[in-house]
Amino acid sequence: MIKRYNxxxxxxxxxVKPSRPGFEVIGTFNAGVTKYMGDTLLLIRVAEKPVxxxxxxxxxxVYDKEKNDIVVREFSKDTEGIDISDxxxxxxxxxxxxxxxxxxxxxxxxxxxNFTIDDKPxxxxxxxxxxxxxxxxxxxxxxxxxxxxYSSASTYGIVTSLASTSDFHQFHREGVIFSPDNKDxxxxxxxxxxxxxxxxxxxxxxxxxxxxxxxxxxNLIEWGNHRRIAAVRLGMWDCERIGAGAVPFxxxxxxxxxxxxxDENSRYCLGVLLLDKDEPWKVxxxxxxxxxxxxxxxxxxxxFNNVIFTCGAVVDNQSIYVYYGAADESxxxxxxxxxxxxxxxxxxxx
Amino acid sequence: MIKRYNxxxxxxxxxVKPSRPGFEVIGTFNAGVTKYMGDTLLLIRVAEKPVxxxxxxxxxxVYDKEKNDIVVREFSKDTEGIDISDxxxxxxxxxxxxxxxxxxxxxxxxxxxNFTIDDKPxxxxxxxxxxxxxxxxxxxxxxxxxxxxYSSASTYGIVTSLASTSDFHQFHREGVIFSPDNKDxxxxxxxxxxxxxxxxxxxxxxxxxxxxxxxxxxNLIEWGNHRRIAAVRLGMWDCERIGAGAVPFxxxxxxxxxxxxxDENSRYCLGVLLLDKDEPWKVxxxxxxxxxxxxxxxxxxxxFNNVIFTCGAVVDNQSIYVYYGAADESxxxxxxxxxxxxxxxxxxxx
Numbered sequence: 001m002i003k004r005y006n007x008x009x010x011x012x013x014x015x016v017k018p019s020r021p022g023f024e025v026i027g028t029f030n031a032g033v034t035k036y037m038g039d040t041l042l043l044i045r046v047a048e049k050p051v052x053x054x055x056x057x058x059x060x061x062v063y064d065k066e067k068n069d070i071v072v073r074e075f076s077k078d079t080e081g082i083d084i085s086d087x088x089x090x091x092x093x094x095x096x097x098x099x100x101x102x103x104x105x106x107x108x109x110x111x112x113x114n115f116t117i118d119d120k121p122x123x124x125x126x127x128x129x130x131x132x133x134x135x136x137x138x139x140x141x142x143x144x145x146x147x148x149x150y151s152s153a154s155t156y157g158i159v160t161s162l163a164s165t166s167d168f169h170q171f172h173r174e175g176v177i178f179s180p181d182n183k184d185x186x187x188x189x190x191x192x193x194x195x196x197x198x199x200x201x202x203x204x205x206x207x208x209x210x211x212x213x214x215x216x217x218x219n220l221i222e223w224g225n226h227r228r229i230a231a232v233r234l235g236m237w238d239c240e241r242i243g244a245g246a247v248p249f250x251x252x253x254x255x256x257x258x259x260x261x262x263d264e265n266s267r268y269c270l271g272v273l274l275l276d277k278d279e280p281w282k283v284x285x286x287x288x289x290x291x292x293x294x295x296x297x298x299x300x301x302x303x304f305n306n307v308i309f310t311c312g313a314v315v316d317n318q319s320i321y322v323y324y325g326a327a328d329e330s331x332x333x334x335x336x337x338x339x340x341x342x343x344x345x346x347x348x349x350x
Numbered sequence: 351m352i353k354r355y356n357x358x359x360x361x362x363x364x365x366v367k368p369s370r371p372g373f374e375v376i377g378t379f380n381a382g383v384t385k386y387m388g389d390t391l392l393l394i395r396v397a398e399k400p401v402x403x404x405x406x407x408x409x410x411x412v413y414d415k416e417k418n419d420i421v422v423r424e425f426s427k428d429t430e431g432i433d434i435s436d437x438x439x440x441x442x443x444x445x446x447x448x449x450x451x452x453x454x455x456x457x458x459x460x461x462x463x464n465f466t467i468d469d470k471p472x473x474x475x476x477x478x479x480x481x482x483x484x485x486x487x488x489x490x491x492x493x494x495x496x497x498x499x500y501s502s503a504s505t506y507g508i509v510t511s512l513a514s515t516s517d518f519h520q521f522h523r524e525g526v527i528f529s530p531d532n533k534d535x536x537x538x539x540x541x542x543x544x545x546x547x548x549x550x551x552x553x554x555x556x557x558x559x560x561x562x563x564x565x566x567x568x569n570l571i572e573w574g575n576h577r578r579i580a581a582v583r584l585g586m587w588d589c590e591r592i593g594a595g596a597v598p599f600x601x602x603x604x605x606x607x608x609x610x611x612x613d614e615n616s617r618y619c620l621g622v623l624l625l626d627k628d629e630p631w632k633v634x635x636x637x638x639x640x641x642x643x644x645x646x647x648x649x650x651x652x653x654f655n656n657v658i659f660t661c662g663a664v665v666d667n668q669s670i671y672v673y674y675g676a677a678d679e680s681x682x683x684x685x686x687x688x689x690x691x692x693x694x695x696x697x698x699x700x
Contacts, residue, residue: 202529205508206446224569225571228506
C-alpha cells in the first residue's frame with residue numbers, strides 16, 4: 001500500500017534560513033536523495049525571493065559573473081510591455097526572468113523522516129548558465145562518487161549540468177551535459193553493457209512534445225545516440241508533459257523509473273515506467289493510472305497547486321521511500337513496497 | 351571580391367528527376383559539399399511534394415516504419431482546426447506536418463560549376479526520426495571517412511543525425527547525436543587537443559534564443575560540455591536566429607566559420623565568425639555587416655524569398671567556393687579570397 005508519512009511534510013520553508021539578508025524562502029522542494037554514511041541525505045532545492053524595495057518595484061535576483069555573486073535587480077511595474085501575471089515569471093519585451101532564484105541545501109536524517117537542515121547553501125548559482133538558479137537535483141552514485149545532475153536556468157535557456165562530490169562538502173562542476181531546453185535528467189546507477197545511460201526530457205520543440213528520451217555515454221559528460229522512449233498520452237493523466245523523476249533502480253523484472261506526468265490543468269502525478277534490464281530504451285510497462293495523485297492539503301495547495309514531483313527515492317530491500325516536492329513548496333514522503341509498483345503496472349499497462 | 355558565379359544557379363529543381371511517380375520536385379537547395387576523387391561533390395537536399403489527388407485534399411508524405419517506405423497521406427481541407435496558411439507546414443489541432451519531404455541526391459562536377467546530378471536518391475528517410483524528411487547535410491572528412499550531419503524531422507521534433515561513408519555509395523547511420531530541437535550542426539575537420547568539436551544550434555527554448563553553441567566529443571556520437579559561443583544581436587541583420595553554415599576551416603588567424611543569420615523579416619544572410627585555433631569556443635571576430643545578402647533574383651524569389659543559406663564551402667588554397675541554397679529553391683555559388691573574409695571582419699567586429 002502507498003502510505004503518506006503521517007508527519008508530512010517532512011521539510012517546510014519555515015525550517016530553512018534565507019541564504020542572505022533581504023531574501024525570503026518561498027519554497028523547499030524537489031530534493032535529490034541518497035543514503036550517505038548511514039543517513040538519508042536530502043539535497044533540497046531552496047527557492048528564494050528578494051523582498052521588494054517598494055510597492056512599485058518588481059525585484060528579481062540573478063547570479064552576476066563580474067561580481068561572482070547573486071545580485072538583486074528590479075523592474076518598475078510601469079515598464080512598458082512587462083507582464084507579471086504568472087507569479088513565477090517576469091516577462092519583458094525581449095526576455096523572461098524568474099521571480100525566484102534557487103540553490104541547494106543539505107539535510108540529514110537517521111530515520112528518513114526527521115531532518116536537520118544546514119544553515120547555509122551547499123551549492124549556489126556560480127556561472128552564466130546558472131544565472132537564474134539551479135534546480136531539481138538528482139543524485140546517482142557511480143564509481144564511488146556521487147553525481148548530481150541539475151537544471152540550470154539563464155538567458156541561455158534551461159540546460160542540464162553535472163557536478164560530482166565524494167563527501168557532500170566539496171563539489172566539482174563537470175559542465176553542461178544537455179543543451180537547451182532539457183531537464184528531468186537522471187543517471188542510471190550502473191553501466192549497462194559498458195555504457196552509462198541517462199533519461200532526459202528535451203522540450204520546446206516545433207513538432208515534438210515534452211517526452212522522455214534516453215541517451216548513452218562513455219564518460220558521463222558526453223551524451224549521444226538519443227532515442228525517444230516514452231511519449232505523452234493524449235486524453236490521459238500524463239497528456240501534457242512527462243519527465244523522469246527518481247533515479248531508476250533495478251529489480252528482477254527490469255529498471256523501475258518513477259516519473260512525473262502533467263495534464264492539461266498542470267496537475268502533476270507520479271507513474272511508473274518499467275524498462276528492460278539490458279536494453280533500457282525498451283519500455284516493458286507503464287502505469288495506466290497514476291501511482292499517486294495530489295490529494296493531501298500540502299499537495300493541493302502551495303506555491304503551485306496540485307503538484308507531486310519527485311527527484312529521488314531510497315530503496316531499502318523491498319521498501320521504497322519516495323521523497324517529493326508537494327505543490328512546489330514543501331517536501332513530503334510516501335512509502336511503498338516493490339509489490340505496490342508491480343500492482344500499479346499490472347492494473348493496466350501501455 | 352565576392353563574386354557570384356555568372357552561371358548561377360548551378361543546380362535548379364528542373365534538373366532533378368522526382369524520386370517516384372506522383373511526386374514533384376519543389377526545391378534543390380542547402381547542399382553539403384566536399385572534394386572527392388578530384389571532383390566537387392554536392393550532397394543536395396531535394397524537397398518533393400506529392401501531387402494532390404483532388405482540389406479538396408491536402409496531401410503530405412511521410413516515412414512509414416511498418417512499410418519501410420515513404421507513403422502519401424492526406425487531410426481534407428475541411429478538417430476541423432486545420433491551418434495551411436504557411437505553404438511549408440500543415441497545422442492540425444494536435445500535430446504539425448510538413449507539406450514536402452526531403453532526401454539527399456548526389457551531384458558531381460570537375461570545374462565546380464557544371465554538375466551532373468544522379469537520377470536517384472543516395473540517402474532517403476529511413477527511420478522514425480526521419481519521418482518528415484532529412485535536411486541540410488554538412489560533410490566533414492575525419493579519420494579517412496566522410497561524416498554527414500543532417501537534420502531529421504518527425505513528430506519527435508527536429509534532431510541532428512550522423513551518417514558516415516567512405517565511398518559516397520554505402521552510408522552507415524550512426525544515430526541521433528543532438529536531441530530536439532537542434533539543427534545547423536557542423537563538425538570541425540580536425541581534433542583539437544584530442545577532442546572532436548561541433549557547432550550546434552539548440553532552439554525552442556523558454557528563456558533562450560536560437561544561438562550558436564559548441565560541444566565536444568571523444569567519439570563523434572556522444573557530445574557534451576555545451577557552451578554558447580555566439581548570440582543573436584538585437585537590431586542587427588542576425589537578430590532573430592543564427593546557425594553554423596559551412597564546415598569551419600583553419601587559417602593562420604583561427605577557424606573561419608561562415609554562418610547564417612536571419613532578421614525579423616526572415617531575410618537570411620551570411621556572416622563570418624573567427625574562432626580561436628586551440629580554444630574554438632572563443633570568438634575572436636564576427637561580421638558587423640553581412641558577407642553576402644540576397645540581391646540576385648534567384649536569392650530574392652523562390653520557395654521562401656530572400657534566403658542565402660550555406661551548408662558548405664570548398665577551400666582551394668586562398669580561394670573559397672561557397673555553395674548556398676538560394677530562396678530555398680536552387681543552389682548557387684559565390685567565390686572569394688581569404689582576404690575578403692578578413693576584410694569583412696576588419697570592416698567591423700563584435
